[in-house]
Amino acid sequence: MTDHQPQDHFDLAIVGAGIIGLAHALAAVRIGKKVIVIDRDAVAKGASVRNFGFVTVSGQQSGQSWQRALRTRDIWADVAAEAGIRIAQSGSCIVARRPEAFQLLQAFAETDMGRACEIITPDCLAETMPAIRSNNIRGALWSPHELRVESRDAIPQLARWLAEVHGVSFLRSAEVRSVASPLIETTRGQVRADKAVICCGDDLQTLFPERLAAYDLVPCRLQMMRVMPGLPMPLLPASLMSDLSLVRQPGFASLADAKALSDRLKEEQARYLQHGIHLVAVQSVDGSLVVGDSHHYGGAPNPTAPSEIEGLILDELDAVLDLGQRSVTERWVGTYASASDRPMLVDRPSADIRIVIVTSGSGASTGFAIGEEMISEMFGDQCAA
Numbered sequence: 149m150t151d152h153q154p155q156d157h158f159d160l161a162i163v164g165a166g167i168i169g170l171a172h173a174l175a176a177v178r179i180g181k182k183v184i185v186i187d188r189d190a191v192a193k194g195a196s197v198r199n200f201g202f203v204t205v206s207g208q209q210s211g212q213s214w215q216r217a218l219r220t221r222d223i224w225a226d227v228a229a230e231a232g233i234r235i236a237q238s239g240s241c242i243v244a245r246r247p248e249a250f251q252l253l254q255a256f257a258e259t260d261m262g263r264a265c266e267i268i269t270p271d272c273l274a275e276t277m278p279a280i281r282s283n284n285i286r287g288a289l290w291s292p293h294e295l296r297v298e299s300r301d302a303i304p305q306l307a308r309w310l311a312e313v314h315g316v317s318f319l320r321s322a323e324v325r326s327v328a329s330p331l332i333e334t335t336r337g338q339v340r341a342d343k344a345v346i347c348c349g350d351d352l353q354t355l356f357p358e359r360l361a362a363y364d365l366v367p368c369r370l371q372m373m374r375v376m377p378g379l380p381m382p383l384l385p386a387s388l389m390s391d392l393s394l395v396r397q398p399g400f401a402s403l404a405d406a407k408a409l410s411d412r413l414k415e416e417q418a419r420y421l422q423h424g425i426h427l428v429a430v431q432s433v434d435g436s437l438v439v440g441d442s443h444h445y446g447g448a449p450n451p452t453a454p455s456e457i458e459g460l461i462l463d464e465l466d467a468v469l470d471l472g473q474r475s476v477t478e479r480w481v482g483t484y485a486s487a488s489d490r491p492m493l494v495d496r497p498s499a500d501i502r503i504v505i506v507t508s509g510s511g512a513s514t515g516f517a518i519g520e521e522m523i524s525e526m527f528g529d530q531c532a533a
């Protein structure tokens with residue numbers, strides 16, 4: 149990777165080499181800026197490599213978030229082709245186990261956001277997903293918009309491509325201690341840059357902690373696992389979700405028809421709701437599935453992965469897919485900074501510094517669009533030139 153020389157001067161320094169930092173780097177190099185990305189870790193370890201790599205469109209809040217997701221999906225598709233990042237799945241499939249869920253999917257399909265989506269029957273679904281328990285489901289919504297990348301590979305590859313093809317400098321294993329452009333103090337020396345964007349993920353303590361405290365952000369902790377099916381099965385063509393996702397994802401949950409489903413889930417799956425569990429299952433090229441997740445907010449995030457939660461997620465998986473004698477081969481947790489009142493925050497400590505945090509657990513789905521918006525705001529007319 150390109151390393152920087154102490155005498156270098158950059159147009160833009162970015163703190164954080166997760167997807168949000170890399171998205172800002174891409175937007176800046178696309179308008180010809182000289183960029184450095186600084187991260188305390190030698191290799192990515194944050195939320196961006198712990199997630200599903202699921203670029204979700206259907207399910208985003210209508211309006212700006214949905215538009216950002218569409219734009220981000222398009223950029224992912226372009227970047228994947230140019231940078232040699234494999235698209236592991238295309239589209240998403242939300243199966244309805246209950247009539248109330250099916251009714252909600254049908255209502256969604258009638259909205260502007262649902263226009264390109266398709267309602268499909270269990271039999272039709274079984275043709276494309278033979279492992280689906282078609283007897284257990286009422287129908288499904290097929291959305292064509294989504295993409296999935298294998299984030300553990302995609303994020304390092306995206307960084308390599310930005311360095312090698314676009315000349316982005318990377319300063320790794322360097323914690324940024326202060327940002328007062330043009331001077332950025334790191335544990336590996338000073339960096340000079342006219343402007344800076346801080347994409348610090350869930351680290352709310354190191355840079356501008358007093359400003360970030362004003363936003364009432366709380367850590368959200370998610371439990372994830374990798375499951376190896378016990379039966380040979382063709383790769384899932386799309387990412388898979390079920391009823392519980394419909395009451396978590398704002399694009400569905402904000403529809404009037406969500407109430408009946410929510411009431412029924414409170415009776416039948418109260419424990420799941422208590423742990424913020426919904427099912428997302430995506431499949432890797434070796435046949436294993438990345439399966440999750442749960443959501444616990446606030447407090448000191450528990451680094452362990454309780455088996456009760458894992459059991460609940462697996463029960464929901466088994467209700468939808470027949471994987472035979474499946475086994476859990478990996479377990480991990482991840483965190484992001486969350487806010488109950490906004491999907492993202494932009495703080496402006498000065499005219500040349502921005503702090504950008506996606507607070508809705510959707511950075512892989514909205515990050516590229518956010519990067520474009522921020523770079524346009526910071527460099528203004530230079531973007532149009």
Ligand SMILES: Cc1cc2nc3c(=O)[nH]c(=O)nc-3n(C[C@H](O)[C@H](O)[C@H](O)COP(=O)(O)OP(=O)(O)OC[C@H]3O[C@@H](n4cnc5c(N)ncnc54)[C@H](O)[C@@H]3O)c2cc1C
Nearest residue numbers: 164166168188194195196199202324349482510511512513
């Ligand atoms: C388990 C899990 C599953 C998820 N699934 C999805 C999904 O499928 N789809 C989706 O869209 N979203 C998903 N999300 C949310 C998504 O992963 C995040 O919104 C996104 O990764 C946030 O990216 P980021 O770059 O802000 O943070 P991070 O990836 O955490 O990166 C922040 C980086 O900043 C660095 N850093 C911070 N402070 C400093 C400093 N002072 N000096 C130097 N370096 C610093 C850190 O080392 C880190 O590398 C999921 C999140 C989790 C936890």
